[in-house]
Amino acid sequence: MKSVLIGVGQAGGKLARELVEYDERMGFGSIRGAVAVNTAKADLRNLPFETVLIGQDRVKGHGVGGDNELGAEVMQSDTNEVLSALDGRITAGVESIFVVAGLGGGTGSGGAPVLAKELQRIYDVPVYGLGILPGRDEGAMYQVNAGRSLKTFAREADALLLVDNDAFRSAGESVTEGFDSINEEIAQRVGLLLASGEAVDGVAESVVDSSEIINTLRTGGIAALGFASAEAAPDAEGNINTVMSTTRRALLSGSSLPDATDADAALLIVAGEQDAIPRKGVERARKWVEEETGSLQVRGGDFPLSSDRIATLVLLGGVERSDRLETFMERAADAQKAEAEDPTDGDPAEQWGNDELDDLL
Numbered sequence: 371m372k373s374v375l376i377g378v379g380q381a382g383g384k385l386a387r388e389l390v391e392y393d394e395r396m397g398f399g400s401i402r403g404a405v406a407v408n409t410a411k412a413d414l415r416n417l418p419f420e421t422v423l424i425g426q427d428r429v430k431g432h433g434v435g436g437d438n439e440l441g442a443e444v445m446q447s448d449t450n451e452v453l454s455a456l457d458g459r460i461t462a463g464v465e466s467i468f469v470v471a472g473l474g475g476g477t478g479s480g481g482a483p484v485l486a487k488e489l490q491r492i493y494d495v496p497v498y499g500l501g502i503l504p505g506r507d508e509g510a511m512y513q514v515n516a517g518r519s520l521k522t523f524a525r526e527a528d529a530l531l532l533v534d535n536d537a538f539r540s541a542g543e544s545v546t547e548g549f550d551s552i553n554e555e556i557a558q559r560v561g562l563l564l565a566s567g568e569a570v571d572g573v574a575e576s577v578v579d580s581s582e583i584i585n586t587l588r589t590g591g592i593a594a595l596g597f598a599s600a601e602a603a604p605d606a607e608g609n610i611n612t613v614m615s616t617t618r619r620a621l622l623s624g625s626s627l628p629d630a631t632d633a634d635a636a637l638l639i640v641a642g643e644q645d646a647i648p649r650k651g652v653e654r655a656r657k658w659v660e661e662e663t664g665s666l667q668v669r670g671g672d673f674p675l676s677s678d679r680i681a682t683l684v685l686l687g688g689v690e691r692s693d694r695l696e697t698f699m700e701r702a703a704d705a706q707k708a709e710a711e712d713p714t715d716g717d718p719a720e721q722w723g724n725d726e727l728d729d730l731l
């Protein structure tokens with residue numbers, strides 16, 4: 371799926387760079403352009419694509435210091451500068467735009483939903499969010515920011531693919547120490563997903579295409595992406611169990627949003643040498659995903675790739691009712707309550723759609 375990335379804030383810029391580098395390293399060519407936007411001048415250095423500094427009149431290039439309302443305001447005032455930087459990049463072949471941001475800070479958290487809303491008004495292609503949730507050890511401000519941004523971003527984008535910073539943390543490593551490896555994990559997953567819709571070597575009907583990604587995300591709301599891989603046998607018959615086990619791992623332990631398995635729609639992509647992908651295994655795994663997600667809309671497809679491994683990607687659309695997200699929304703609402711010194715309790719199940727967490731826009 372040919373896509374253009376807009377990284378907003380520090381994490382957004384770093385992750386966009388990681389995605390561009392992965393796509394180039396693999397020779398996929400699915401990322402057709404990238405732009406980084408920030409209120410902090412220093413964070414725009416070292417990014418190998420066009421950058422836009424916003425809010426100079428308000429914060430003089432020093433960032434918004436975690437104030438996501440200010441982040442939203444400066445994006446609103448300077449949207450035209452961002453749109454100008456995009457001019458000519460959303461060409462006829464581009465199939466989607468991704469707005470990439472960490473949701474715990476100020477610039478990305480506040481700016482990304484505002485930008486998604488503007489892009490929706492202007493472009494016909496889907497506008498997706500790629501949002502990073504703060505780890506549970508990050509402070510209350512990060513949790514509140516992310517809770518508020520999450521609701522608004524999910525509403526303004528066609529779908530919001532979420533990554534939980536706790537999902538890829540290695541034992542004994544702090545969230546901050548792990549950023550580079552987390553970014554690599556995300557870039558690999560998302561990079562493979564985008565490239566899967568582009569497969570040119572495959573002529574078979576079973577090869578996945580971009581419309582299947584778009585249809586899986588059509589339900590809107592929150593999306594998650596799971597991944598797992600294993601060494602492949604040379605023949606398809608020998609890989610039936612491998613496809614099943616990588617599918618299980620991708621969904622149950624390799625997801626960008628752990629424990630989010632209830633979904634409205636899913637797409638199972640099996641990557642590897644085309645002759646080594648077992649039809650029987652893919653069909654069995656697809657049925658398993660159907661049972662596990664409770665969705666009757668489970669699509670499946672191959673991604674022919676020259677490799678001695680089999681990799682499975684599971685894209686889930688509409689996972690906002692999942693336990694993990696409810697736990698997060700509860701954490702964010704608690705943090706907001708603690709900040710406001712208001713001890714009244716709330717039902718976590720209702721926090722998704724309501725007022726405990728103020729909307730950003």
Ligand SMILES: Nc1nc2c(ncn2[C@@H]2O[C@H](COP(=O)(O)OP(=O)(O)OP(=O)(O)O)[C@@H](O)[C@H]2O)c(=O)[nH]1
Nearest residue numbers: 379380381433434435436472474475476477478504
């Ligand atoms: N995965 C990942 N998360 C990051 C990275 N950098 C920051 N974060 C997370 O993103 C959130 C902070 O967002 P930033 O992007 O640093 O903040 P910002 O949007 O630039 O906003 P201000 O600094 O307030 O202007 C925190 O929850 C961090 O955990 C990164 O490189 N990778």
